[in-house]
Amino acid sequence: MSVIIGIDVGGSTTKICAIKDGVLLPPDSVTATDPLASVYGAFGKYTAENKISLSGIDCVAVTGVGSAFLENDIYGLPTKHISEFSATGKGGLFLSQKKEAIIVSMGTGTAIMHAKGTTSSHMGGTGVGGGTLVGLSKQMLGMTCADEIAELAKEGALSNIDLTIEAMTKKDISPTLTAKTTASNFGNLTDTATKADVALGIINLVFETTGMMAVFCSRQKNVKDIVLTGNLSVLPQTKEKFESLSAMFDVNFIIPELSQYATVIGAAKSMITEETL
DSSP, X not given: OOEEEEEEEOSSEEEEEEEETTEEOOOEEEEOSSHHHHHHHHHHHHHHHTTOOGGGEXXXXXXXXXXXXXXXXXXXXOEEXXXXXXXXXXXXXXXXXXXXXXXXXXXXXXXXXXXXXXXXXXXXXXXXXXXXXXXXHHHHHXXXXXXXXXXXXXXXXXXXXXXXXXXXXXXXXXXXXXXXXXXXXXXTOOTTOXXXXXXXXXXXXXXXXXXXXXXXXXXXXXXXXEEEESGGGXXXXXXXXXXXXXXXXXXXXXXXTTGGGHHHHXXXXXXXXXXXX
């Protein structure tokens, strides 16, 4: 038996996966404020549930902002640190089955990579991301759970929050900009806006900022495939918003299965050859 463990140590969540005899096992995650506690907690829980013994593990690949706290090998196993940008790029291509794409990591902030083949380069990003969503929601709604914010937003209406092009002009600005296109996020915040409206407005602000950054990067590299990864990629509003951005800017936003685990999968996959998986 050959097993490679991948661990992605984030700010509050640690994700883990395994590749066993060339087969990807279902990833998992744990939440903890202490990175070392989360790593060893995730490792113990995951290996027990998947009946993986220490003797059967070839190596461990670690990535993420919290991996810097891991100075020693995990349980004496060969442990390699993988660049988060490289891991996300590799994982995004693998999950989307693309040979080249713009990979967007939608985490606390947003990082954007250009991935092609076995290489991945960081193009930039924005501080607008999941941290923005939670921070603004805490101040405006008294809520800090992204899933609960997204659930509330299902009842919201952007017409009470955002200023659209049709409210400013009756003329067509360009063939791609429809009347419902956002001219200003929160530019039409009404006195009667509900908490659900505000929740949807915050999500829309984050998604539109992230989406436009990705579009600019895709144009720079002349690549139309844009793969969304990270925890925000699986919110219920993601698919509809990015489908509209795909149509508007003639790109192909892709949300692959297991998109929230792209980085940890890419870290594990970095330890094997393309032919193995």
